[in-house]
Amino acid sequence: MSFFKKHKKFKMQTSTVTAIFEDQIISEMMPIVIEKINIAIEPIIRETLKQIIDENITHETMKLSEKSFTELWENEEDKIWDEY
Numbered sequence: 001m002s003f004f005k006k007h008k009k010f011k012m013q014t015s016t017v018t019a020i021f022e023d024q025i026i027s028e029m030m031p032i033v034i035e036k037i038n039i040a041i042e043p044i045i046r047e048t049l050k051q052i053i054d055e056n057i058t059h060e061t062m063k064l065s066e067k068s069f070t071e072l073w074e075n076e077e078d079k080i081w082d083e084y
Helices: 003-083
Strands: none
């Protein structure tokens, strides 16, 4: 076997071993990375959810207020017409 074929085979084996080690390291590190990410983004997610909830509550309250105003106006309008 020529030097280049041997070298290519050795290089392929080395890259396979490297890939196995990389996979093992990633597998071991992933839970730690996920935990750190969760710790970092949890406050952002909580704040975003609070804002969404507040916006929805405000929107629903405004719809109720608008509906109440409309009903009140219609009732008053009916009273006015009833008087005439």
